[in-house]
Amino acid sequence: MPRRTLALLLAALVVLTGAAQAQATGYRYWSFWDRDGDRWTYATQGPSLARPSDGDVQGFRFAVSEDSKDAAQPEGAAEFAVICARTPAQDGKKRVALVIDFGTAADAPSGETPPARRAACARVAPDATTAQALASVAKPLRYDTNALLCAIAGYPEKGCGEQVAGGDESAGTESAASEPRKEPSDDGPSLGLIAGTAVVTALGAAAFWQTRRRRNG
Known part of the structure; x- marks a missing residue:
């Protein structure tokens, strides 16, 4: 017995x-990263507040993640000298290398196909934010009413930080497009x-x- x-x-x-x-919930959104030496670190400020310096490398990755701890990092070349090789320095301007990774088909909203990842060198005013640098090389950008970055270069066409239930990554809800992404609650077990x-x-x-x-x- x-x-x-x-x-x-x-x-x-x-x-x-x-x-x-199975109850784990993720969020489909654009994460924002800073390049620190040879590795990516999750940005501590949003792109509309961050003001990169000349020579900085920053990245964006579209994916489904539970939170910043398991967020997918941008892939591809991330060297300033390589990305900005064909964009010469100019007086009164700064150059910022941007890596834009549109993610995988598994993380794409239903009916959409992620574009190929790209890298671009933004040459902008010295006090420009990351959002302004991004807008100069990857229009159109889309934001929600809370200034959450929803789309880069028009991708994705719909949705913004919507919840995706575990095991159903293609079933996002459009109702979340007007709300900022919420981190999973730590209020209790x-x-x-x-x-x-x-x-x-x-x-x-x-x-x-x-x-x-x-x-x-």
Whole structure:
């Protein structure tokens, strides 16, 4: 009987863990990155606030991610000297290298195909923001009412930071286009965590009961 109980509890734990993973929610959006040496770091300011310096490299990536910790990074060449090789320096201007990665077909909204990733050198005023630099090389840009960047070079045509349920990355809702992307809540433990804890507790109790029975036997 104890062995059967343990087997059932272990099976329940596996099922609950899978259910918790299935409930994971991602967001389809453009993430913004700064190049630091030979690696990308998630930008701490939005493109409308960031003011890059001459010689900086910045990137954008369209993808489905749960949050900044698992966000996909831009791919492709990211060297300033390479991207801006054909854009000579000019007095009173700064040059900013931009890497624009439109992502994969798996992350694309239903019915849309991501363009090929590209790199461009923006030559703009010294006080220009990243958004202004981006607008000079990748129009049209689209923003929502909260100034969230929704589209670069017209991609995607619809949607803006919409939620995408786990396992259904092509079923975004257009209603989220007027709202800024929201990070997953950290207000409390998830249902999967609570259930998993209960199962682990039950497993411990069953093991203790079995050991005690053997000693008494």
